[in-house]
Each structure stands twice: as structure tokens, then as C-alpha cells.
Amino acid sequence: MNLKQLAAHLGLSQTTVSRALNGYPEVSEQTRIRVAEAARALNYSPNARAKGLATGRAMAIGHVIPISTQHEMVNPVFGDFIAGASEAYLKAGYDMTLSISGDEDEADNYRRLKAKGHVDGIIVHGPKMADGRIPFLRGLDLPFVVHGRASDLDVPYSWIDMNNARAFKRATSFLLDLGHTRIALLNGLEFMDFAYRRRIGYEEALGERGLAPDPALIRGEEMTEPFGYRAAAELLATDEPPTAFLSSSLITAIGIRRAIHEAGLEMGRDVSVLTHDDDLSYLANGRDMPIFTATRSSVREAGRIAAEMLLRHIAEPGRDPETHLLEAQLIIGGSTGPAPKQT
Template identity: 60%
Template sequence: MTLKELAKALNLSPTTVSRALNGFPEVSEATRKKVQAAADAYGYRPNMRARSLATGRAMAIGHVIPVSSEHEMMNPVFADFISGAGEVYASHGYDMLISIVPDEDQERAYEEFRTKGSVDGIIVHAPRAGDQRIHLLKQVGIPFVVHGRASDSDEAYSWVDMNNLRAFHRATKFLIDLGHRRFALINGLEDMDFAIRRRAGFEAALEEHGLSPGDCSYFSGEMTEQYGHDSTLELLRLAEPPTAILTSSMIPGIGIRRALREAGLTLGKDVSVIIHDDDLSYLPNGREEPQFTATRASVRDAGKRAAAMLIDLIESGNPAPRTEMMEAELILGASTGPAPAHKPMRQTEPS
């Protein structure tokens, strides 16, 4: 059932029918009612392709999701981010278009989103150091919001971010206050913006307390459970293993816990661990008594805010960049305690 057929059935022009359904003031209340009733009766729905061709609005938002080409891994926090964003899109009548793209093809994907005209705006995920995408999108002129920031860009753009630096600064200071002196940071891939900021916060806190960041152990990699596990085993082989570990997500945190147990060490006693908790729906850290001491910020909430910001950017017509900084809470859980008097000893040989 097309609009023209509907019009014919009603003995009206397509113009009038279109206006009646879209609430324009030029059509009388009586005919509007009649048209609406007929539309309902016939189950008429406007064809989005035609409408968006005519209006120039796609009513869709694009997400380009980078996938590590080595591991074919999709960062699990995207699921929650997208679920938050999707909710906001739905309530504003937007569709969500997702492109899963290997790291190296990303720019082409943005190019295509623009030229094909299939979206009104774009969410940029996982910015890295030296990221070209922001510059590219600014040139293109399509509205976009970055989840995170590109540290080295001096251009103004819209973003929603968590205060990674302060979160890890606070977490590190907390561990120092507990008496810890030997640290390890099991971070995300080292050129990811969030990883850079977290490391900066970590190092700043150390330096403020007269400790040397150079003495610490650093890992960077994709945040799998295995990665947390293997990195921890490697740490425990050191002559002087750290007594405190910070890590960028709950998932490697679980791997850390597993490795500690394999080594016969007790989490929160022999080794303290602080994770960043994205508040993933399927991995709750616990509210009453969290498993892990954590810096917590809901990535689903970030998704909602980024989506709302982008829709505002599109619909307000005001292209002035907006920014929104979220602060993480530092919540106390069972994975931290005072630094042990002696260096922790492995009781069993890790396999």
C-alpha cells in the first residue's frame, strides 16, 4: 500500500494525504481524521527509502566497529555501549547501522557511509593515538560523536568520555596509601587513547609519591581473560613480583584471579588488584560486596549519552561541538588490601 494508492482510495491528492499524516497545519481536522483512519485501516506505512530520499534524512546512525584483524576479536564492551545507544535511537525513530570492519579498512568505511548517504551521523569508537578519522570526518562535514578522545588532535569535535586519567590516578594513589610499592599495569592496546590516559594517570600518581614509573611492569594487549592470566603468570616469575596490579577491564581481571589462584596466592592479600569496571550487564562486579575493587563507569550509560548528543547535533542544526566527561567511581571490593610485609612467594609451580 503506497501513499498514492491511499490517496486514490480516499479521493484525495497525495499531497493532502502526506500532509495529513505528517501533521501539517494546512489540512483540516476533519480530513486529517479521515486520512488517519484509512491509513490505519489499510495498515499503511511510509516507505523509508522513498521518504529519506525526498527529505535528505536517512534516519539512521552509523557505527563503525573495528575488529582486530589478528584475533578477529570484537571488543565485548561494544555490546553494552550499543545496547545503550540503541535504546536512545529507538525512542527517537532512528535506525542503527553497524559496519564490522577490520582495523585497516576503517577509513574506507567512513568514506562509504558518507558517500552512500545511508546515515545522518556517525559514532566513532576506540580512538587511537594519531587517529586520522576525526580529521577525515570533519572534512566530510557529517555530524559525529567520538566515544573517547584522540589525545593528539587539536581540532574541536564532539565527544563523550570517561575521565580515565583521574580514575587510574585515584586507584593508584589508593594502592600507594595501602603501602604498595611494586606495581604492574595490565593495560589495553598501547595506542588506544583510553590506555594512554590510564597509564598517564597511573604514572602521575606514582611520581607524586616519589615512586619511579620505570620500575613497574607494563603489559598492553587485547583484553581477554587469557591475556590477564598469562600476563600475571609472567609477573609472578619475576624476582620481585608486584604486590599490586591494575587492569583495564573485568575480563583480564578474571584471568588475573585465575592465575593467582593457580600460583597459590590470595587475591586481596598477597596481591591486590584494581580493575576498571565497565558495568557490563553479564559480568556484574557486585553491588553490596564487589568482587574487585574497581573504578566504575557504565559503558551502557556512555552509549546513551553519546547517542543523545549525536541526535541533538543532527536535529538542532547547531554544529558547535559538545563534550561530556563522565567520572568513574572508585568502589571498594574484596580484591585489595594492605601491602604484604614480605614479597609473595609462589606456593605451587604454575603450569
């Protein structure tokens, strides 16, 4: 069923039918209703390609998700982010196109995405500190919003980010207040911007108390459970083990917990753990009594906001870049407690 057939069926011209369907004022209310009913009855829905060709708008947003080529790892945060974004897209009638790209062919990927013309805008995931994609996209005349920031870049662009530095500064201060001084940081890969900022926050908090960060206590890797386990096990086995762990991911924290238990210690009493919590739907940390004390910020909400920002920019092409900083909540759970007395 296409426009032509529908128009023929109604005894109207394509123009009128098209206008009726798209809410143009030049059509009488009566005709509009008649058209709308016929469209529904005959199960007509306009061909998106043709529509796109004619209007120049694709009514689709591209998400390019980079897969870390070293570890072939898919960011676990992705599903929830997408779910949030799609709420916004759904309302606005936009589709979502995904491309997964290794690190190398990214630029090309974007260029193609644009040339092929099937997206009106792009969401950039997982920015690195110096992310080449951003200047590249700026030159491309395609609206985009970055989920995160690129610290090394000093050009304007739209982003939404969690206040990583602040969150980790607060988290570190919280642990310091409890008397911990040897606080390990199990971070993500530090060329990732979020990880870099978290470390900054951590160091700032230490600095304010006159403490120098101990490189031996800081690790940055892909945030898996085994990483948390291995790192925590190693650190706990040293002469001067940390009394608290700061983790960049709930998954890593779970690994830390395992190592703690295996060392015959108790989390929250002998060793404290504070983790960031992206509030993922399948990895709940508990609402009333969270397992882990955590800095919490919903990635899903970030997705929704990012999508809304992007849609605004598509609607108003001249618009200045827009930024949005989310503050994480500090949620007190059962995994932290006062530093154990020196023995």
C-alpha cells in the same frame, strides 16, 4: 500499501495524507484522525527509502566498528554501548546501520557511507591516539561523535569519554594508600587512546608519591582473560613480584585472579586487584559486595549520551562541537586489601 493507495482509499490527495501523517498544520483535525486511523488499519508505513530521497535525511546513524585485524577481536563493550545508543535512537525514530571495517579501508568506508547517503551521522568507536578518522570526518561535513578521544589530535570535535586518567590515578592512589608500592598495570594496547590515558593516570599517581614507574610491571595487550593470567603468572613468579594489579578490564582481572589462585595466594589478602569495570550487562561485578574493587563507568550510559549528542548535532547543523566527560566511580570490593608486610 503505499501513499498513493492510501490516498485513493481515503479519497484524498497524496499531499493531504502525507501532511496529515507528518503533523503539518494545514490539515483539519478531523481529516488527520481519519487518515491516522486508516493508516493504522491498513498497516501503512512510509517507505523509508522514498522518504529519505525526498527529504534528504536518512533517519539513520552509522556505527563503524573497527575490528583489530591482528586479533580479529570484537570489542566486548560494543553490545552494551549499542544498547544504550539505541534507546536514544528509538525515541527519535532513527535506525542504526553497522559497518565493520578492518583498519585499512576505514577512510573509504566513511566516504562511501556518506556518498551512499544512508546515514545522517556517525559514531566513531575505539579511537587511537592519533586517529586519522577524525580529521577525515571533519572534512566530510557529516556530523560525528567519538566514543573516546584522540590525544594526539588538537582539533575540535565532539566526543564523550570516561575520565580514564583520573580514574586510574585514583585507583593507583587508592592502592598506594593501602601500602602497595609495586603495582602492576595490565593495560589495553597502548596505541588505543583510553589505554594511553590510563597509563598516564597511573604514572601521575606514582609520581606524586615520588615513585618511578617500573617498566617491568607494565604491559599492554588485547584485554583477554589469558592475557591477564599469563601476565600475572609471570609477574608473580619474579623475584620482586607486585603486590597489586591494576587492570583495564574485568575480563583481564578474571585472568589475574586465576593466576593468583594458581600461585597459591589469595586475592585481596596476599595480592590486591583493582580493575576497570565497564558495567557490562553480562559481566556483572556485583552491586552490594562487588567481587573486584573497581573504577566503574557504564558504557551503556556512554552509548546513550553519545547518541543524544549526535542527534542534537544532526538537528542543529551549525552547533559547535560538544564534549562530555564521565567520571568513574571507585567501587570498593573484596579484591583489595593492605599490602602484605615485607617478609
